[in-house]
Amino acid sequence: MIVEHLHADTFGSHIGKYSKRLKITQGGEVLAQAPLLHLQSVLIGSRGVSISADAIQACCERGIPIVFLSDAGKAYASLYSSGLTGTVATRREQLLAYSDQRAAHIMLGIAAAKIRNQEATLKYLAKNRKETAPDLHDALNSAALSLRDRLAAVDHLPLDTPLDDLRGSLMGIEGHAGRLYWQAVAGVLPDDYGWPGRSGRGATDPLNSLLNYGYGILYSRVEQAVILAGMDPYAGFLHTDRAGKPSLVLDMIEEFRQIAVDRLVIGLATRHFVITQCDDGRLHDDVRAAYADKVLAHLESTTRYMGKRYPLRYIIQNQARRLASYLRGKTETYETFQATW
Secondary structure (H helix, E strand, O other): OOOOEEEOOOOOOOOEEEOOOEEEEEEEEEEEEEEEOOOEEEEEOOOOEEEEEHHHHHHOOOOOOEEEEEOOOEEEEOOHHHHHHHOOOOHHHHHHHHOOOHHHHHHHHHHHHHHHHHHHHHHHOOOOOOOOHHHHHHHHHHHHHHHHHHHHHHHOOOOOOHHHHHHHHHHHHHHHHHHHHHHHHHHHOOOHHHHOOOOOOOOOOOHHHHHHHHHHHHHHHHHHHHHHOOOOOOOOOOOOOOOOOOOOHHHHOOOOOHHHHHHHHHHHHHHHOOOEEEEOOOOOOHHHHHHHHHHHHHHHEEEOOOOEEEEEEHHHHHHHHHHHHHHOOOOOOOOOOOOOO
């Protein structure tokens, strides 16, 4: 059986290399295994999981990232081969771009892409509800139309605006668009989940917990794409610089939240996916494991892109390469990802 993503989430388990495969074991029992030939990532989602030096070496030699997630879904560490950061041409241009109009172009493009993909998601949710829930259908389309106004506000911002002023304007527009988007999504979510509205770090309700954990997995994929494209994950444009803040990863993830995580979580909620939690709001281990598998499988699903259908995982990597090409002057614009509905 082909296993592309190995997920270790059992306290006290061990990841080791055996011949040409990785195995997760606990007390002599094999919990999971994957041939290295097809493996694309190793996700460690629990405390108390150990991994051997042989397993780390095998992954680094094959370009397989090892990602560590907290219980809340925060990707707090990733292991890659040091050779992946051995090229500098793209990173030189990435840093220089902050001082010219490339920075403004990227900031405007990413902010517009986020709002455009929020609009597409609302239309996607409305698409099959015209007959079954006409009022909800109209409300979703009305909210999508309101997002068009926010998109127009982005389009009217001039490229020569000082970056700090431009960032402030974009964050204000994004914030308004986000409130419109999540208020509309709330109409789709079953009441029994007790949706309180969108909440980020520290959220303890079931659906926000799923969203945040899913974003953590998506973060690891975007970070991998950024590094493989030769860019510095900490030198972003739309998000401000701060020590330890992976600003470029946070920039690029904005293009993919809606199609990679939001649509999945909304779909699970409408099918009444059972979400059990600990007293402190953390997802139970079995829920985290089942949900992580669904997120990883969703990243392998295909969507329309550049006239064909490609896996989301491929699209994320290609968008990072597109951004790198723009920074190096190989293309005149950075074309952001636009989700379909």
